[in-house]
Amino acid sequence: MVLNRALAPLVDLVFPPRCPLCGDAIGAQTGLCPDCWSDLIIPGEPACIQCGRPFADGTPEGAICAPCLGQPPRHDGIAAATIYNETSRKLVLALKHGNRIALAPLMAGLIAPKLSGVGPDWLIVPVPLHRWRLWKRGYNQAAELGRQLARRTGANLAVDALVRRKYTPSLGGLGKKARKRALTGAIAVNPKRASLLKGANLILVDDVLTSGATSDACVSALRRAGAETVVIACFARVLDEVSVRPKRKTPGTEKSRAPS
Numbered sequence: 001m002v003l004n005r006a007l008a009p010l011v012d013l014v015f016p017p018r019c020p021l022c023g024d025a026i027g028a029q030t031g032l033c034p035d036c037w038s039d040l041i042i043p044g045e046p047a048c049i050q051c052g053r054p055f056a057d058g059t060p061e062g063a064i065c066a067p068c069l070g071q072p073p074r075h076d077g078i079a080a081a082t083i084y085n086e087t088s089r090k091l092v093l094a095l096k097h098g099n100r101i102a103l104a105p106l107m108a109g110l111i112a113p114k115l116s117g118v119g120p121d122w123l124i125v126p127v128p129l130h131r132w133r134l135w136k137r138g139y140n141q142a143a144e145l146g147r148q149l150a151r152r153t154g155a156n157l158a159v160d161a162l163v164r165r166k167y168t169p170s171l172g173g174l175g176k177k178a179r180k181r182a183l184t185g186a187i188a189v190n191p192k193r194a195s196l197l198k199g200a201n202l203i204l205v206d207d208v209l210t211s212g213a214t215s216d217a218c219v220s221a222l223r224r225a226g227a228e229t230v231v232i233a234c235f236a237r238v239l240d241e242v243s244v245r246p247k248r249k250t251p252g253t254e255k256s257r258a259p260s
Contacts, residue, residue, distance in 0.1 A: 020103060021090050030106055041083035042110075043237070052078045053239070075204075075219050076229045079114035080237035081107065084208060088236040092208050096141045104141075107207075107235045108148030115153055115233060118203060122155040123196065127206040127218055128187065130164040145235065146205040155203065161193040162218055179213035187217045189225045198226035209234040 017026045019033035026033050032040075046055040048065035051073055055063060082088040091107060094100040126142035134140055143159050150157040166186040189197060204218050209232065219230050 020094065020100065020106075021087065032106075036087055039085070039087035040110075041085050041088070043080055043083055050077070051075075052080060054083070074216070074223060074230075075232050077231045078209065078237065079111065079203075079231060079233040080209065081110035081114060081235045082237070084210075084236040084238040092236050095144070096207055097137075099138070101139060101141075101144055104144040104148050108145050108152060111145070111205075111233050111235055112149060112152040115149070115203065115231070118153045118155055118231075120154045120156070122153070122201045122203060123161070124150050124153075124155045124157045124203045124205055125161045125197075125218075125222070126157075126159055127204065127214060128160075128162045128164040130167045130186075132167055133164075142206045145207060149203065149205060149233065153203075158193055158196060160190050161197060162221060163188055163190050176211040176213060179211050180216070183213055183217045187214075187221050189221050194225050197222060199228050201229040202227050202231070204230055204232045206232070206234050208236045208238065210238045 017031075018024065019026050019031075019036055021036045022033060024033040024035070031037075043052065043054045046057070046059040046061065046063065047053060048055065048068055049062055050064055050068040053065040053067070055065070084092075091103060095103045095107065124146045126140060126146040129137070129140045129142075140159075146157050146159065149155070164186055165188050168182045168186050202222060204215060204222065206215065209215060215232050219232070222230050
């Protein structure tokens with residue numbers, strides 16, 4: 001860490017800091033320019049006490065959103081750093097499809113404040129990739145976020161606690177029911193990690209929460225393994241009431257649909 005700080009001026013000289021989204025000059029290698037920061041939507045209070053869905057100002061404390069009333073969630077809350085919009089979409093796709101692993105510390109740094117109370121007695125579990133997709137991409141973006149969150153919270157990382165037993169097509173563009181069908185039987189607990197999960201307090205990490213089908217499949221597997229608490233942590237959460245209108249492309253992030 002000391003060596004990194006000592007070399008920072010030289011790195012900045014050779015590679016002047018630029019905003020990873022728009023390319024404008026910034027003060028440090030990590031972060032966004034003021035305009036891009038201001039375009040992020042950070043969810044706050046008031047919010048649903050079960051899933052954290054933001055409410056309009058003036059909503060009574062302790063309110064529950066309609067989706068949670070209609071179907072109570074099996075998880076113990078959603079910690080979302082941002083609401084999915086054009087700016088967060090670019091960051092998600094740059095990390096996921098643009099090989100921009102260096103964005104993971106920035107994105108995890110925005111998730112971590114939503115995880116107050118998480119410490120060494122918690123376990124971080126990334127949403128798994130199928131081995132063929134992992135081989136093709138070279139990394140699991142959820143695992144990269146999980147590593148950074150473990151450093152920030154002191155929680156332990158169980159990168160292989162869940163496995164993807166079945167290769168599924170890209171879920172982008174599929175409806176909630178179609179996503180659920182595609183994921184049936186796809187995600188399971190790694191037998192080698194089953195004892196670690198029993199009675200554990202878990203943070204299930206993913207880059208983006210879309211319909212919830214993937215996280216539901218993961219939560220179900222973790223509950224069957226005896227997990228005590230399962231909180232979902234993500235960088236961006238897709239909400240139907242927030243529309244996403246792509247304006248311009250960022251190199252390496254040409255896909256426009258919400259990622260799976």
